[in-house]
Amino acid sequence: MIRAPDSTPDPLLSLYGERHRLCPIPNSELQLVLSLDRQIDLIELEQLCDAVGWSRRPLRKVRKALEHSLLCVGLWRHDTRLPKLVGFARCTGDGVVAATVWDVAVHPLYQGAGLGTQLMAFVLAELQGLGVDRVTLFADPHVVEFYAAQGWELEPLQRRCAFWYAP
Numbered sequence: 340m341i342r343a344p345d346s347t348p349d350p351l352l353s354l355y356g357e358r359h360r361l362c363p364i365p366n367s368e369l370q371l372v373l374s375l376d377r378q379i380d381l382i383e384l385e386q387l388c389d390a391v392g393w394s395r396r397p398l399r400k401v402r403k404a405l406e407h408s409l410l411c412v413g414l415w416r417h418d419t420r421l422p423k424l425v426g427f428a429r430c431t432g433d434g435v436v437a438a439t440v441w442d443v444a445v446h447p448l449y450q451g452a453g454l455g456t457q458l459m460a461f462v463l464a465e466l467q468g469l470g471v472d473r474v475t476l477f478a479d480p481h482v483v484e485f486y487a488a489q490g491w492e493l494e495p496l497q498r499r500c501a502f503w504y505a506p
């Protein structure tokens with residue numbers, strides 16, 4: 340007897356691409372999916388940034404920033420017709436040695452369920468897969484603990500880092 344190869348289709352594949360992961364969360368009625376492949380809608384991203392209280396940036400700049408990012412990760416509330424963007428993070432970098440994480444956000448309605456932690460773990464796993472072993476980020480002061488609890492080291496004595504902001 341010839342058996343068909345085990346080819347049970349992954350229903351999430353067509354929506355979220357190869358590089359996706361289902362997030363375990365306490366509320367089992369929802370499916371939350373992290374994806375590197377599903378295209379980020381700029382308006383949805385703006386709504387997410389509004390929801391976490393960030394000031395708006397011109398969409399043409401955001402579009403370019405995303406295009407030039409090393410990776411952009413969306414966190415989606417799964418829906419077969421219209422997945423909703425409920426979290427986001429992106430990285431810039433050279434793709435082999437060093438990267439910087441930016442714009443980490445989880446929509447307030449979905450915070451406190453471990454999704455921010457899973458989002459960061461997903462980002463770091465992807466960077467590690469690329470061979471990147473030096474990762475930085477600039478935490479807002481009120482979020483330092485969120486990163487510290489995940490093993491991020493604080494920049495020692497504030498001696499190593501320099502900022503330049505356009506006047």
Ligand SMILES: CC(C)(COP(=O)(O)OP(=O)(O)OC[C@H]1O[C@@H](n2cnc3c(N)ncnc32)[C@H](O)[C@@H]1OP(=O)(O)O)[C@@H](O)C(=O)NCCC(=O)NCCS
Nearest residue numbers: 391443444445450451452453454455456478479482484485
């Ligand atoms: C920071 C953020 C991404 C965390 O997302 P989240 O899904 O709520 O995070 P988690 O549920 O995985 O939280 C993990 C732990 O960090 C803690 N934590 C979450 N947000 C925190 C914060 N702002 N400050 C300190 N600790 C925080 C949680 O209490 C939890 O602790 P526990 O494991 O002891 O319960 C989310 O609060 C957010 O989007 N905030 C607004 C945007 C922002 O400030 N982004 C960071 C810019 S640097």
